[in-house]
Amino acid sequence: MSNVLIVDDFKTQRMYLQSICNELMLSSIEASNGKEAVEILNKQSVSLVITDNDMPEMTGIELISHIKTDPKHKSLPVIMISSNVGVSGEAKAKGASVFIKKPFDKNQVVSAIHQSLSTNKSKRQYNVLLIDDVQLQTAIWEKLLTMDFFNYVSAHSAQEGLNKLRSQPFDLIITDFAMPNVDGERFIKKIKSMPEFAKIPVILISSHELTKATIPTGVDSFFQKPFNPQDVKAAIRQAVKWGV
Numbered sequence: 191m192s193n194v195l196i197v198d199d200f201k202t203q204r205m206y207l208q209s210i211c212n213e214l215m216l217s218s219i220e221a222s223n224g225k226e227a228v229e230i231l232n233k234q235s236v237s238l239v240i241t242d243n244d245m246p247e248m249t250g251i252e253l254i255s256h257i258k259t260d261p262k263h264k265s266l267p268v269i270m271i272s273s274n275v276g277v278s279g280e281a282k283a284k285g286a287s288v289f290i291k292k293p294f295d296k297n298q299v300v301s302a303i304h305q306s307l308s309t310n311k312s313k314r315q316y317n318v319l320l321i322d323d324v325q326l327q328t329a330i331w332e333k334l335l336t337m338d339f340f341n342y343v344s345a346h347s348a349q350e351g352l353n354k355l356r357s358q359p360f361d362l363i364i365t366d367f368a369m370p371n372v373d374g375e376r377f378i379k380k381i382k383s384m385p386e387f388a389k390i391p392v393i394l395i396s397s398h399e400l401t402k403a404t405i406p407t408g409v410d411s412f413f414q415k416p417f418n419p420q421d422v423k424a425a426i427r428q429a430v431k432w433g434v
Contacts, residue, residue, distance in 0.1 A: 193234065194218040194303070197227040197241035197253065198271075207240055207271075210299055215424045224248025228256055231263060238306050240299075243272040243281070251280055258285035267306035271299070308339070316340050316430050317358065321351040321365040321377070331364070331395075334419040340426065348372035352380070355387055361430045367396030375406045382408040391429040393422070 194216050196207045204220045211218040219234065221227040225247040227239070239257065243250035250270050257263045270281045273292040281289050288302040320335075320342050322328045328344045335342070343360070345351035348369055354360075363381070367374040374394055381387040392408055394400075397415040405412050411425040 193236050193238075195221060195227055195230060195236045195239045195241075197221045197224060197239065197245070197250070199223055199242065199245040203242070207299065210296060210303075214300065214303060215420065215427055216303070224250060224253035224256070227253055231257070231266075236263075236266065238303065239266060239268045240303075241268065241270055243270060243274050243277050251277055251284060254281060254284040254286055269299075269302050269306055316361040318342050318362045318364060318426065319345060319351060319354055319360045321345045321348065321363070321369070321374075323347055323366065323369045327366070335364075335422060335426065337423060337426070348374070348377035348380075351377065355381065355390075360390055362391050362393065362426060364393045364395065364426075367394055367398060367400070378406045378408050393425055393429060395422075 194211050196204050196211070196218055198204045198207070199222050208218045208220065219230055219236070221230055223245040224241070227241065228248070230236070239253075241250040241253055250272065254268050254270070257266055257268060267287045268285060269288045269290065270286045271290045271292060271294060275291055278289040287306045290298050290302060316339055318340055320328060320331055322331065323346050325346055328346065332342050332344070343354055343358075345354050349372065351363070351365065365374045365377060369377075374396070378392055378394070381390070391410040393411045393413070394405065394409045395413045395415060395417060399414055400412060410429050413422055413425070
């Protein structure tokens with residue numbers, strides 16, 4: 191999952207940006223100035239930096255300069271959010287991907303995060319096989335789970351799902367439990383016995399309450415209907431290691 195480093199000397203600002211990251215199912219780390227941010231970068235993996243400029247110890251411009259001159263971090267995208275519009279040109283020149291003026295609109299930040307992570311990931315698309323024998327239910331899943339970078343391919347039976355698996359590569363399988371002929375449990379057992387498909391992560395969704403003992407072997411995450419779409423989205427990103 192993507193790890194966002196939020197750098198600002200005002201805690202309320204850090205908390206607000208952290209809440210935006212939470213809504214986007216992104217983990218986040220806080221730093222109160224550039225110097226603290228550098229220490230975090232040297233210890234943890236980070237996918238994106240969002241920084242203020244006017245801070246004690248080290249400014250945002252100095253932080254960007256440090257990041258972009260360090261071979262380990264030079265490709266790391268940086269968003270600067272500052273009330274000091276006068277530094278926008280320098281921030282871009284130093285390597286910031288986006289400059290946002292305070293006060294800002296939440297949608298500006300969301301768009302900037304998507305843009306920065308998309309550029310950093312070369313716009314890779316993840317293929318997800320979605321299996322449910324009820325077509326209406328499949329359509330509802332697709333609508334609920336729509337996310338950038340994820341392409342859903344539908345199948346309405348285990349056999350159709352197996353045929354789809356053989357036709358193109360997939361990064362993840364989401365399957366219902368109760369299906370006619372070959373149910374979700376038998377389908378999972380079958381694909382996990384096939385070397386070419388065994389390593390594909392599986393998310394199981396069912397209207398039946400299953401315990402740890404009754405969840406089939408090989409399932410990475412289980413959700414009972416009705417499920418929280420945000421929880422399933424987080425599991426999807428984790429399963430394909432999105433943002434890593």
